[in-house]
Each structure stands twice: as structure tokens, then as C-alpha cells.
Amino acid sequence: MPSNITRPDQQHYVAPLEETPLVAIDKVKTDGKPSNLWIDAWNDVRKRPMFWISSVLIVLVVVVALFPGLFTQVAPNNDCQLSNSNAGPADGHPLGFTKQGCDIYSRIIHGTSTSLSVGIIVTVLVFVLGIVFGAFAGFYGGWIDSVLSRLGDIFFSIPYILAAVVIMSVFSQYANVWVISLAIGIFAWPATARVLRAEILRVKNADFVMAATALGVSRFRILVRHVLPNSIAPVIVITTISLAAAIVAEATLSFLGVGLPSSTMSWGNDISAAQTDLRTAPQVLILPSIALSITVLSFIMLGEVIRDALDPKARAQR
Amino acid sequence: MAGYIVRRLLQAIPVLLGTTFLIYYMVFAMPGDPIVALFGDKTPPPQVLDQLRERYHLDQPFIVQYLIFLGNIFRGDLGTSFSGQPVSEILATTFPVTLRLAVIAVFFEMVFGISVGLISGLRKGGIFDASALVVSLILISLPIFVVAFVAQYIFGIQLGWFRTTVGPGAPTQDLILPALVLATISFAQIVRLTRASVIDTDTQDFVRTAASKGLSRTRIVPVHILRNSLIPVVTYLAVDFGVLMVGATVTEGIFNVPGVGRTLYQAIIRGEGPTVVSFVTVMVLIYLVVNLLVDLLYAVLDPRIRYAK
Numbered sequence: 001m002p003s004n005i006t007r008p009d010q011q012h013y014v015a016p017l018e019e020t021p022l023v024a025i026d027k028v029k030t031d032g033k034p035s036n037l038w039i040d041a042w043n044d045v046r047k048r049p050m051f052w053i054s055s056v057l058i059v060l061v062v063v064v065a066l067f068p069g070l071f072t073q074v075a076p077n078n079d080c081q082l083s084n085s086n087a088g089p090a091d092g093h094p095l096g097f098t099k100q101g102c103d104i105y106s107r108i109i110h111g112t113s114t115s116l117s118v119g120i121i122v123t124v125l126v127f128v129l130g131i132v133f134g135a136f137a138g139f140y141g142g143w144i145d146s147v148l149s150r151l152g153d154i155f156f157s158i159p160y161i162l163a164a165v166v167i168m169s170v171f172s173q174y175a176n177v178w179v180i181s182l183a184i185g186i187f188a189w190p191a192t193a194r195v196l197r198a199e200i201l202r203v204k205n206a207d208f209v210m211a212a213t214a215l216g217v218s219r220f221r222i223l224v225r226h227v228l229p230n231s232i233a234p235v236i237v238i239t240t241i242s243l244a245a246a247i248v249a250e251a252t253l254s255f256l257g258v259g260l261p262s263s264t265m266s267w268g269n270d271i272s273a274a275q276t277d278l279r280t281a282p283q284v285l286i287l288p289s290i291a292l293s294i295t296v297l298s299f300i301m302l303g304e305v306i307r308d309a310l311d312p313k314a315r316a317q318r
Numbered sequence: 319m320a321g322y323i324v325r326r327l328l329q330a331i332p333v334l335l336g337t338t339f340l341i342y343y344m345v346f347a348m349p350g351d352p353i354v355a356l357f358g359d360k361t362p363p364p365q366v367l368d369q370l371r372e373r374y375h376l377d378q379p380f381i382v383q384y385l386i387f388l389g390n391i392f393r394g395d396l397g398t399s400f401s402g403q404p405v406s407e408i409l410a411t412t413f414p415v416t417l418r419l420a421v422i423a424v425f426f427e428m429v430f431g432i433s434v435g436l437i438s439g440l441r442k443g444g445i446f447d448a449s450a451l452v453v454s455l456i457l458i459s460l461p462i463f464v465v466a467f468v469a470q471y472i473f474g475i476q477l478g479w480f481r482t483t484v485g486p487g488a489p490t491q492d493l494i495l496p497a498l499v500l501a502t503i504s505f506a507q508i509v510r511l512t513r514a515s516v517i518d519t520d521t522q523d524f525v526r527t528a529a530s531k532g533l534s535r536t537r538i539v540p541v542h543i544l545r546n547s548l549i550p551v552v553t554y555l556a557v558d559f560g561v562l563m564v565g566a567t568v569t570e571g572i573f574n575v576p577g578v579g580r581t582l583y584q585a586i587i588r589g590e591g592p593t594v595v596s597f598v599t600v601m602v603l604i605y606l607v608v609n610l611l612v613d614l615l616y617a618v619l620d621p622r623i624r625y626a627k
Binding site: 150151153154155157158159161162163165166167169170244248251252255256257258271275278279282285286289292293294296297300301304 | 329332333336337340341344455456458459460461462463464467468470471475561567568571572583586587594595598601602605606609
């Protein structure tokens with residue numbers, strides 16, 4: 001027993017207090033870099049090869065869609081020679097010819113912008129509708145929530161591809177990229193709205209919302225400035241994946257013959273036109289399918305990587 | 319439990335009304351006069367047109383037409399197809415085929431999806447897990463008609479294992495290939511669900527207890543891990559069953575399966591608007607009913623659902 005602490009009248013041993021100055025405990029760690037969900041996600045994402053593969057592919061697809069002339073000089077529709085029907089690769093025509101004798105490579109290159117435009121328009125539509133419906137339903141609750149959620153249920157109950165089939169067969173004579181995007185997007189938003197609503201319900205009672213309310217910030221401003229930015233992460237994930245789904249939906253509608261008019265360059269149309277010659281000339285069907293699948297795959301991979309980065313549970317299970 | 323069922327049924331009513339209204343409104347908005355279209359190139363006398371309009375209630379305002387349509391649906395009258403056959407009669411012959419196809423597809427999903435998901439979850443981060451992820455991502459990215467054509471080409475034409483199109487009466491062996499194609503839609507989702515659930519269960523206390531009791535891994539995996547991991551998977555499969563029944567349109571069309579989907583597919587291809595609409599209505603109703611049943615089943619399986627507000 002250390003005698004220097006025990007006073008003569010003391011009966012029990014008292015351990016010396018190794019006092020830590022309060023200042024040291026309360027000191028905020030400032031030497032590390034500041035971090036938040038998005039910085040953490042970026043640090044996680046950039047270490048994954050899948051992120052870089054999908055990003056490079058997406059950039060490539062976007063460049064092809066914007067500047068098809070950089071990749072091919074052959075006209076996709078004009079220079080078609082029936083004598084080349086379903087022929088294999090030839091000089092200057094690396095992938096061969098379609099049934100109408102058009103250059104497959106050129107048609108794939110020129111069809112890119114159609115698929116990408118539909119994907120982007122649908123995604124913007126779904127994003128906006130999903131945020132408006134989901135945010136108001138989740139944040140304001142009560143009868144607003146009941147009305148908006150039931151409305152979402154109605155649109156959710158009709159599988160969007162079936163709904164788009166009906167809309168497109170009704171408006172077949174107006175079919176173009178905008179109409180088909182509208183037909184897909186108008187029934188595809190409830191999933192996004194549901195995800196956002198659930199996330200907002202989780203966030204809206206957080207301390208920082210209370211603090212903002214106490215400071216007298218208006219409800220709408222709290223929603224826009226505080227709640228939405230903190231509940232947008234799962235929406236980003238589902239949006240990336242919905243872009244891929246929209247591209248597939250356009251191709252499926254075009255394949256069914258209720259999509260874009262056959263004069264529009266579209267992978268779905270080309271795949272549909274090639275199906276009758278599957279036995280004799282499978283490459284005419286397979287090649288645009290590969291282009292379609294690679295584009296869809298790159299968006300799905302990106303969505304997958306973002307999901308892993310933003311969802312701590314998914315990260316732990318990796 | 320009874321309260322939950324009543325609440326859920328009541329919730330289904332506005333959705334049912336809303337969906338049928340939405341679909342019906344789209345037909346109503348269809349450009350062109352359907353009665354004139356009935357005669358093709360000929361111009362019938364105006365009296366005939368008026369009488370036909372009256373018979374099909376087209377002279378009534380929209381809301382009255384909708385109520386008549388709704389009443390017909392509840393009496394089981396789903397309208398007639400372009401060829402004059404009642405839709406309900408077509409359904410009676412095609413529905414069992416689609417049902418059989420969906421059952422086989424769900425079976426394949428279960429066998430392949432659950433076993434791949436289980437192995438992936440147990441060997442998290444291994445080579446099998448990584449390749450399963452890549453394969454499932456590729457399968458999600460392939461549109462169903464591409465999968466169908468590739469399968470038709472490889473297994474039907476090149477290898478000759480299956481017939482490329484389904485024969486008369488839709489014998490079960492002909493349905494295997496289309497069912498496999500259908501199963502690829504949800505394969506990735508089931509693998510992912512099973513994997514996540516298995517990883518979750520593997521860290522539970524009762525699994526550690528079983529291991530410390532000295533049970534072998536070959537007993538722990540099927541009895542303790544797999545069985546407890548399957549609840550979310552089984553519910554997903556049930557929902558998926560409804561999606562399959564509805565979503566078989568393209569696959570049935572390509573493989574010529576004489577089911578509900580092919581009938582819809584052909585109506586779309588031929589541009590028979592009204593037939594498309596009555597079939598879509600029926601499919602949405604099937605989808606709604608299946609979802610309702612799944613929700614009720616879920617409440618039976620998981621008490622937390624029915625006690626939650």
C-alpha cells in the first residue's frame with residue numbers, strides 16, 4: 001500500500017485519481033479530414049474496380065450517343081443494299097449487315113442516343129415525381145400522406161410495362177422518344193416515392209430537425225434544406241437502377257411493336273426485326289442485344305456500387 | 319388477426335377502383351371512333367351507328383360508361399375479344415397453362431436461387447460469391463427477350479435439347495425452357511436475399527450455441543441457418559409468383575406458350591386495343607389479388623406485421 005497517499009487517520013485505501021483535464025476530453029478532433037456520408041461513400045467507391053469499369057462504360061456510351069459521327073462514317077439508313085441482306089462482316093462494315101442490308105455497326109452506334117435519351121427522361125420524371133410525392137407524404141403525414149400513398153398504390157399496382165403497353169397502343173400514332181418516356185415514367189415513380197417516404201419518416205424526428213423547428217425555421221424550409229438532403233441517399237441508388245430499367249422497358253416496348261416507330265433507330269426495333277431470322281443469321285439479333293446489355297449492365301453495376309457505399313449494412317455484408 | 323384482414327381488404331378497395339378507373343380512362347381517351355373502326359373501310363348508315371353506340375353505351379357520359387364497365391367486371395363479364403370470343407372463355411383455357419408455367423419457373427428460382435445464395439452467404443467474399451454476383455448482375459442486365467432468344471438459339475436450335483416452341487396442349491417438358499428463361503428475371507434478387515439473410519443468421523446466438531454444443535456444420539447449415547433464413551425469401555417468391563403470372567407476356571409470345579401472356583402478346587402485335595385493355599385489366603386484378611393474399615400470408619407467418627399499426 002503506497003503510504004504517501006494514505007493519511008494517518010484514513011482507514012481505506014483511495015486510489016489516486018489520474019485526472020484528465022476536461023479540456024482534453026472536450027477537444028474536437030481537428031487533425032483528421034472532415035467527413036460525412038458522401039465523402040465516406042466516395043472513399044469507399046473509388047477503391048472498387050466495378051465503379052471504374054462502369055464509369056468508363058457509361059462515359060463511353062454517353063460519348064457515342066452525343067457524337068455518333070466520331071465512331072462511324074457509314075449512314076445507318078441510306079447506303080443499305082438488299083444484296084447484302086444478313087451478310088457477314090465486310091471491308092468497312094465490321095459487324096456485317098441487317099436483313100435490309102444496312103450496316104449493323106452503324107445502326108448500333110446511331111441507336112445509342114435513343115436508348116440513353118429514354119433512360120434519362122424517364123429517370124428525371126421518376127426522380128421528380130418520386131421526390132414530390134414521397135417527400136410530401138412522408139413529411140406532412142396525416143391526410144396528405146393517406147391521399148398521396150393511396151394514389152401511389154394505384155399506380156404501383158399496375159406493372160409499369162403493362163401500363164406502358166396500354167398507353168402506347170392508345171397513342172401509337174404519336175409515338176416518339178418523349179411519349180414513350182412519359183408512358184414508362186408515369187407508372188414507374190411509386191417505388192421511388194415509397195423509398196423516400198420511409199426514409200423521411202426515419203429522419204424527420206431527428207435532433208437537427210427539432211433544432212431547426214426551435215429556431216423558427218418554416219416547415220417547408222426544414223423539408224427542403226434539412227430533411228431532404230439527409231434522406232436522399234436511397235433515392236440516388238434506386239434512381240441509378242431505374243435508368244437501366246427504363247432502357248430495358250423502351251427496348252421491350254419497341255420489341256413488342258408498341259414502342260418507337262420502325263423509322264426511329266432503336267436497339268429494340270433492330271432486335272425485333274431480326275427475330276424472324278434467328279435460325280439463319282443469329283448475329284443480326286445478338287449484336288444489338290450485346291450493345292443493349294452492356295449499357296444496362298454498366299448502370300446496374302454503378303447502382304450496385306453506390307448502394308454498397310451508401311448503405312452501411314450492405315457494406316458490412318461484403 | 320381478423321382486424322388486420324379487414325383493414326387490408328378495406329385498403330384494397332380504393333386501389334381496385336383506382337386501377338380500373340385509370341385503365342378505363344385510357345381506353346376512353348383513345349383517339350378515333352371505335353364504332354366506325356368496327357366497319358373498317360365501309361361506311362355504314364348513321365342509324366346503324368347510333369344503334370351500335372346505344373348497345374355499347376357509348377352515347378352515355380364517361381362516368382356512366384365506367385360504372386357499367388365496373389358492374390360487368392363484378393358479374394364476371396370481361397368483354398369480348400376482337401374475334402368475338404368472350405374474354406372470360408379465353409381466360410379459362412389459357413390461365414391454367416400460365417399457372418403451370420409460373421409454378422415451374424418458381425421451382426427453378428427456388429432451387430437455383432436459394433442454393434447459390436446459400437453458398438455465397440456461407441463463403442462470403444470467396445471466389446464463388448464474387449462469380450455469383452457477376453453472373454447475377456449480367457442476368458439482370460439482359461432483357462427478357464434477349465435471354466429468350468439466346469436460350470432458344472443455343473438449347474433449341476444448336477443443341478436441340480428442347481423444342482423451340484411449345485407444342486399443342488403445352489406438355490410440361492416443352493415448358494421447361496420458357497420457365498428457365500422466366501426464372502432468370504428474379505434469380506439475382508433471390509440470390510441476393512438469400513445471401514443477405516444467411517449472413518445475418520450465421521452471426522445469431524443460436525447458431526453459435528449449436529456450434530458450441532458440438533453439432534457438425536452439415537447439421538447446422540440446413541437445420542439452423544437455412545431454415546431461419548428462408549422467411550424473407552419465401553415471401554419474395556410469393557410476390558414474385560404474381561409478377562411471373564403477369565410478366566410472362568414476352569416469354570410466352572416468343573416460345574408460343576398458349577397462355578394468358580401470349581394472348582395479350584398477339585393482341586398487342588395485331589394492334590387490337592380493346593382486347594389489350596381487357597387483358598391488362600384482368601392481369602392487374604390477378605396481380606392485386608395475389609398481392610393481397612401474400613400480405614395476408616405474411617401476417618400469418620410474421621406476427622410483428624399484424625400487431626404493427
